[in-house]
Amino acid sequence: MPIAAIECVSARAAEQLPETDRRYRVVGTLLVAGGAMLFAVKGLFAKWLYGKGVSFEAVVTVRALLAMPAFWLFGLRGAGTARKLLHAPRPAIGAAIVAGFLCYYVGAMVDFYALTLIDASIERILLFSYPAMVVLISSVRERQWPSRKVVTAVTITYVGIFLAVGGLEQDVFSANLLGAGLVLISALSYAIYFLIGARYTHDLGSSRFTLVAMTTAGIALAAHFSLFGTPNELWQYDTPVWLTLIVMSIVCMFFPALMQAEGVKRVGAQRGSVASTVGPPTTILLAAVLLDERLTATQLIGTALIIAGILVVELRRKPSR
Numbered sequence: 001m002p003i004a005a006i007e008c009v010s011a012r013a014a015e016q017l018p019e020t021d022r023r024y025r026v027v028g029t030l031l032v033a034g035g036a037m038l039f040a041v042k043g044l045f046a047k048w049l050y051g052k053g054v055s056f057e058a059v060v061t062v063r064a065l066l067a068m069p070a071f072w073l074f075g076l077r078g079a080g081t082a083r084k085l086l087h088a089p090r091p092a093i094g095a096a097i098v099a100g101f102l103c104y105y106v107g108a109m110v111d112f113y114a115l116t117l118i119d120a121s122i123e124r125i126l127l128f129s130y131p132a133m134v135v136l137i138s139s140v141r142e143r144q145w146p147s148r149k150v151v152t153a154v155t156i157t158y159v160g161i162f163l164a165v166g167g168l169e170q171d172v173f174s175a176n177l178l179g180a181g182l183v184l185i186s187a188l189s190y191a192i193y194f195l196i197g198a199r200y201t202h203d204l205g206s207s208r209f210t211l212v213a214m215t216t217a218g219i220a221l222a223a224h225f226s227l228f229g230t231p232n233e234l235w236q237y238d239t240p241v242w243l244t245l246i247v248m249s250i251v252c253m254f255f256p257a258l259m260q261a262e263g264v265k266r267v268g269a270q271r272g273s274v275a276s277t278v279g280p281p282t283t284i285l286l287a288a289v290l291l292d293e294r295l296t297a298t299q300l301i302g303t304a305l306i307i308a309g310i311l312v313v314e315l316r317r318k319p320s321r
Helices: 011-015 019-040 042-051 056-075 081-086 090-114 120-127 130-141 148-164 170-204 206-228 231-236 239-291 297-315
Strands: none
Touching: 019 042, 019 239, 042 056, 042 120, 042 239, 056 090, 056 206, 056 231, 056 239, 081 206, 090 120, 090 170, 090 206, 120 148, 120 170, 120 239, 120 297, 130 148, 130 170, 148 297, 170 206, 170 239, 206 239, 239 297
16 A cells, blocks of 8 residues: 555545546545455464464465466556556666565565464554554655654554553563564565555556566565475365465455555555554454454454554544645
8 A cells, every 4th residue: 555645635625526536536445445354364364274284484475476377467468568567667667576575575474474473363453553654654754743643643553552462461462572573564564565656556557566566575485485485385285275375365465455556546545544444353353253362352442542543644634725
């Protein structure tokens, strides 16, 4: 979900927004929200696969490689698309490569390892801290101190993170500390990806930007798995494991990646961040039903604070002429 500077739009201009533009933005919001819900299912699939003896390196690598053909078919559809990609601005190609390496290789690797240490519901909550990181990075990049409301929103978010990882419960906090730190590193990689995407998806198009990013990540993950993983384990998987990996690669990677890229191109990362608030509640609900994970009351309060922090960032904008 790439991000740009926070905009101020007048109420009068909003009322005069053409119906086609409104529809365009509504579709964008629905795409981002739907993508967030599909991404939320990822941790549940991963937990099930870990229980079947599949390593986290294999899960993240096979998931990416199985999804890559779909990204290529979609990204290169239409006459002349391949030529457009070859003649795309070099800075945009380079930016997509960097974004894919940081987010879908480094970020994904540490995120899936973190899922071996903490519950899927906590992982999704912490990963959702990336909008606060986006705001902070944007402020530094633009050399503009955040407003008081933004500082308040970021503070609320990180108080929520502290509570979500069990900060008031020593045993819970100690058990979640390493995994939580890894997820926050992954969240930072997502924030950087969204910032880069905000600048370059219009140059490449959302599908081609995602194609370059995912291809870069797939190559990096394959190299990593061949050098540091256990490739022989792939021959030991039974049919349910392979079917789960295939479904995971399409439903939890291909569809949501394209949906969020296109959605953010339509509505911007700031509004996209708000639409993504459906992600953590979706994971908490599904994890409770399918994995019997239960958050404490304090952790649920922390979850609410994280979502509230994102909403404050969005709702801070006042109509101005």
